[in-house]
Amino acid sequence: MPTLAAADPQLGGGAAPGIGFAISSNSVRNVVRQLVSTGQVTHSDRxxxxxxxxxxxxxxxxxxxxxxxxxxxxxxxxxxxxxxxxxxxxxxxxxxxxxxxxxxxxxxxxxxxxxxxxxxxxxxxxxxxxxxxx
Structure with missing residues (x-):
């Protein structure tokens, strides 16, 4: 799941093409499951x-x-x-x-x-x- 794009100060702070950050779908699934069942993240599994x-x-x-x-x-x-x-x-x-x-x-x-x-x-x-x- 994409979470953040890098900014390039040489482009006036605009997005740096081709550079982004993501977290795995398994991590997203784990967090969502905890949020739905308890309303908070109780363990990271990391x-x-x-x-x-x-x-x-x-x-x-x-x-x-x-x-x-x-x-x-x-x-x-x-x-x-x-x-x-x-x-x-x-x-x-x-x-x-x-x-x-x-x-x-x-x-x-x-x-x-x-x-x-x-x-x-x-x-x-x-x-x-x-x-x-x-």
Whole structure:
């Protein structure tokens, strides 16, 4: 479902031809079903690991904060760790982390490859949480 068209400042803020954003029909169906039955969105069905990440210039997604009690905290991930893989898929940027998680559902268990701030490599298993609906 189309949701937004990009604006091009060089065209006076008009639509940028060929650039738009959309959400999947499955996501729309899920949200509409919840709205019809309860009047609000009660769950997102979107996977989350419970971290605040920043793309590291050297490659990977640097953990800058971990949600207390969240999936990453339960797995032993700490601020300063560098996420380099999720489920054996490379995550050289925060966008890559989001892309990998977008293909997964809450409750799934995945391996996460990390480099600690001391340079040690390790792997942990995370049971994916869910992005809170708002």
């Amino acid at each position: 996977a989350a690991i419970g971290t605040d990440l920043r793309t590291d210039p050297e490659g990977g997604a640097r953990v800058v904060a971990v949600s207390a009690g969240g999936p990453a905290a339960r797995a032993g991930i700490r601020a300063g760790d560098l996420l380099v893989t999720i489920d054996a898929k490379a995550t050289p940027t925060v966008d890559d982390v989001a892309g990998v998680l977008a293909t997964m559902r809450p409750g799934r268990r995945v391996f996460v490859g990390l480099v600690t701030d001391s340079g040690a490599r390790r792997s942990v298993t995370i049971e994916l949480g869910e992005i809170k609906s708002s």
